[in-house]
Amino acid sequence: MKADASRQWRLLDLAELDTRLDQITHRLRSSDEQRAVDAATRRRADIDTDLVLARTAVSDVDREVRRAEDEVQLVRDRLTRNQSRLDSGQGTAKDLQALQHEIASLQRRQSTLEDQELEVMERAEGHQATLDRLEARAAELEAELAETVSARDALVRTLEAEREQVTGRRGDVAGGVGEDLLALYTTIRESVGGVGAAALRQRRCEGCHMELNQVDLGRIRSAADDQVLRCEECRRILVRTPESGL
Ligand SMILES: [Zn+2]
Known part of the structure; x- marks a missing residue:
């Protein structure tokens, strides 16, 4: 799947809001x-x-x-x-x-x-x-x-009250992700649990906290910016950031 970098970054905002929503649900339970x-x-x-x-x-x-x-x-x-x-x-x-x-x-x-x-x-x-x-x-x-x-x-x-506010913001963010990418994110979120996308930071997937091996890093380095990547370990969408360590 292809999606430009700004859409991919929005996934990280979405993941952050989903994490907060999960925390609220857990706290309520x-x-x-x-x-x-x-x-x-x-x-x-x-x-x-x-x-x-x-x-x-x-x-x-x-x-x-x-x-x-x-x-x-x-x-x-x-x-x-x-x-x-x-x-x-x-x-x-x-x-x-x-x-x-x-x-x-x-x-x-x-x-x-x-x-x-x-x-x-x-x-x-x-x-x-x-x-x-x-x-x-x-x-x-x-x-x-x-x-x-x-x-x-x-x-x-x-x-x-916070859930209502976060859900509202999530709606705005999700609108900027695009249907295809949002559908993929949602499927992963449902199957993996937690969030459907994670940042690649210091050669580490922030979804599963595993450090990527050289082969995967090489593959990511050569991938185009709009290529949607997945973590080989947890299968989450892996979003490159300026701190990815590539
Ligand atoms: Zn991972």
């Missing part, structure tokens, strides 16, 4: 910012499981507290009733003795139940403290997640 979002999302999700367990524990123990309170109240009410019957002094001596006996037994029962109620309330406080601590931590993690998302979004916006 795997940035530290995205990794930070993923890590913060995992931490936030992990604590959700603990929160569910802690909330269940609190509501279970709250039910226990209410049950304990009800039981104590029943005994208190019965004591009050018995006490007023005793105070009224009605009934036989035997009845009153039985009543006194029951009151003593109810008082012991009340004391046991109050101890149990206290124990349940202490457990409830412990569960509530755990829940409070987890909720505070969840709020911290939520804020951390929001921060990482906002940093990631800022990066994406910056890169998208």
Whole structure:
């Protein structure tokens, strides 16, 4: 293929813009910012499981507290009733003795139940403290997640804006390359990966960084300026520059 030197040089501009576009794509796919979002999302999700367990524990123990309170109240009410019957002094001596006996037994029962109620309330406080601590931590993690998302979004916006700008410039440059040369460049870019053209600088192909041997250099020296050359190593279009070292 033949293409004058200025068209070939444009390929180097094109390759530079394509390199930048590839970097932007890579950065968008795997940035530290995205990794930070993923890590913060995992931490936030992990604590959700603990929160569910802690909330269940609190509501279970709250039910226990209410049950304990009800039981104590029943005994208190019965004591009050018995006490007023005793105070009224009605009934036989035997009845009153039985009543006194029951009151003593109810008082012991009340004391046991109050101890149990206290124990349940202490457990409830412990569960509530755990829940409070987890909720505070969840709020911290939520804020951390929001921060990482906002940093990631800022990066994406910056890169998208740059991509748009570079793509625009690439369109202008590609227009000056010409269809035939651009088609060759595109085919090579797709098959080799990276860029489709590279400069020959200091006898080295800048696409694959291999130094050219004397035979290839001799062939290049004798080639016409408008001859489109290829690197024998990586098959990229090899563009001669004033620093080629020929
Ligand atoms: Zn090469």
